[in-house]
Amino acid sequence: MEESKKISSAVIRRLPRYYRYLGELIESGVQRISSKELSAKMKVTASQIRQDLNNFGGFGQQGYGYNVKYLYDEIAKILGIDTSHNMVIIGAGNLGRAICNYADFEKRGFIIKGVFDNNADIAGEEIRGIQIHMMSELSDFIKNENIEIVALTIPKQAAKDIGKLVADAGVRAIWNFAHTDLNLDEDVIVENVHLSESLMRLSYAIANKER
Amino acid sequence: MEESKKISSAVIRRLPRYYRYLGELIESGVQRISSKELSAKMKVTASQIRQDLNNFGGFGQQGYGYNVKYLYDEIAKILGIDTSHNMVIIGAGNLGRAICNYADFEKRGFIIKGVFDNNADIAGEEIRGIQIHMMSELSDFIKNENIEIVALTIPKQAAKDIGKLVADAGVRAIWNFAHTDLNLDEDVIVENVHLSESLMRLSYAIANKER
Numbered sequence: 001m002e003e004s005k006k007i008s009s010a011v012i013r014r015l016p017r018y019y020r021y022l023g024e025l026i027e028s029g030v031q032r033i034s035s036k037e038l039s040a041k042m043k044v045t046a047s048q049i050r051q052d053l054n055n056f057g058g059f060g061q062q063g064y065g066y067n068v069k070y071l072y073d074e075i076a077k078i079l080g081i082d083t084s085h086n087m088v089i090i091g092a093g094n095l096g097r098a099i100c101n102y103a104d105f106e107k108r109g110f111i112i113k114g115v116f117d118n119n120a121d122i123a124g125e126e127i128r129g130i131q132i133h134m135m136s137e138l139s140d141f142i143k144n145e146n147i148e149i150v151a152l153t154i155p156k157q158a159a160k161d162i163g164k165l166v167a168d169a170g171v172r173a174i175w176n177f178a179h180t181d182l183n184l185d186e187d188v189i190v191e192n193v194h195l196s197e198s199l200m201r202l203s204y205a206i207a208n209k210e211r
Numbered sequence: 212m213e214e215s216k217k218i219s220s221a222v223i224r225r226l227p228r229y230y231r232y233l234g235e236l237i238e239s240g241v242q243r244i245s246s247k248e249l250s251a252k253m254k255v256t257a258s259q260i261r262q263d264l265n266n267f268g269g270f271g272q273q274g275y276g277y278n279v280k281y282l283y284d285e286i287a288k289i290l291g292i293d294t295s296h297n298m299v300i301i302g303a304g305n306l307g308r309a310i311c312n313y314a315d316f317e318k319r320g321f322i323i324k325g326v327f328d329n330n331a332d333i334a335g336e337e338i339r340g341i342q343i344h345m346m347s348e349l350s351d352f353i354k355n356e357n358i359e360i361v362a363l364t365i366p367k368q369a370a371k372d373i374g375k376l377v378a379d380a381g382v383r384a385i386w387n388f389a390h391t392d393l394n395l396d397e398d399v400i401v402e403n404v405h406l407s408e409s410l411m412r413l414s415y416a417i418a419n420k421e422r
Contacts, residue, residue: 012412012415013412015411015415016405016407016408016411017405017408019411020391020407022391022407036235043392043394072414078415078418079303079411079414079418080414080415080417080418081411081414081416085216085414085417088258093312094305094306094308094309094312095305095306097305098305098306098309099406100413101304101305102406104390104407104409105407108407108410108411108412108414110410111413119384142348148417149413149417165239170379172417172420173413173416174418175409175410175413179230179231179315181254183254186402189413189416189417189420191324191409191413191416192409194227194405194406195232195313195407196227196230196231196316196319196403197227197231198313198386198402198404199307199316199319199321199386199402200226200227200230200290200292200319201223201224201227201402202291202360202384202386202400203290203291203296203319203320204226204289204291205384205400205402206291206296206359206360206383206384207289207290207291208291208324209400210382
């Protein structure tokens with residue numbers, strides 16, 4: 001068994017951003033980069049970058065900088081996106097469709113296996129080749145298709161019950177867009193995307209910025 | 212001029228959640244709540260709640276708890292949602308439509324004045340009564356309609372240029388859903404919603420959770 005290290009959540013929050021920048025560097029053909037150059041691009045301090053990456057054993061060689069592709073792959077492993085995860089989307093409204101249409105998630109290993117809705121009029125329709133199923137099929141689908149992640153894009157009134165249902169069916173994580181806390185058992189991971197709260201932070205920033 | 216207080220970003224991140232819970236309490240007819248009861252509902256410690264709210268001068272009376280409606284209104288003021296903000300959405304794809312259809316934003320004072328796209332086929336169409344305009348009209352619209360906030364729901368390739376264009380037209384803040392950093396002048400506020408990064412944090416949590 002591997003020893004588990006406790007990495008601070010602030011570092012974890014920054015890792016996907018490193019990953020994104022390194023991906024862009026690879027696309028531009030950059031093979032090696034110093035923490036100083038990366039720092040200038042990302043607008044964080046070079047020492048922050050070195051500190052963050054040291055949490056995972058470094059990766060850099062003094063005076064040689066980072067091997068971009070190697071660092072990119074290592075961060076992918078840390079983020080768990082070096083393996084694939086089966087996912088379903090609940091709610092075939094605009095938000096569910098937006099997520100379903102975003103093919104980049106698949107490149108990161110998030111495989112959307114189905115979309116679920118309770119509107120019988122759209123049963124069997126496809127979004128980007130992915131079929132819309134009825135909610136009554138959800139529990140069995142989760143078990144049979146080995147679904148790990150559920151994206152919940154439904155109104156808050158229904159979210160708690162559906163959250164419980166998919167947790168009971170054995171999913172490992174819920175990506176929750178409903179504007180409520182799910183309050184599930186701790187063995188189910190919940191990552192919230194509360195758009196209203198993001199918009200309120202923006203409004204706070206406006207209210208508190210000097211003009 | 213009011214003295215400006217420096218509130219930590221962690222506190223600011225939590226305020227919208229307080230606001231949401233207080234709103235739910237009001238809906239349920241609760242008029243007063245102790246930090247202990249609020250703590251049990253929100254699953255944070257009572258001392259955290261007291262500390263957070265003390266940043267804004269308290270609001271609670273020892274032994275009497277908080278007046279729910281008063282606290283709700285005060286947090287609204289702090290968050291700047293006691294006044295309204297004009298907003299436009301750029302991109303009439305699924306994500307832009309999802310945001311446009313979410314009428315709750317209007318209840319918080321975010322008034323969506325228009326949606327912009329470069330697809331001439333949908334010019335003049337309406338989403339929930341809000342008209343779709345062409346991108347060529349954007350700069351004038353921002354100036355004439357006093358637009359403060361732009362929601363950017365377009366692919367990353369176009370985002371930097373459009374970000375610059377709306378900044379030059381005078382918006383105060385960009386709610387950025389494009390998967391890239393905008394790197395604008397510091398006088399424009401940028402609140403990022405990077406869905407891929409949220410999904411990677413979820414994947415990290417799966418990879419690092421004991422089963």
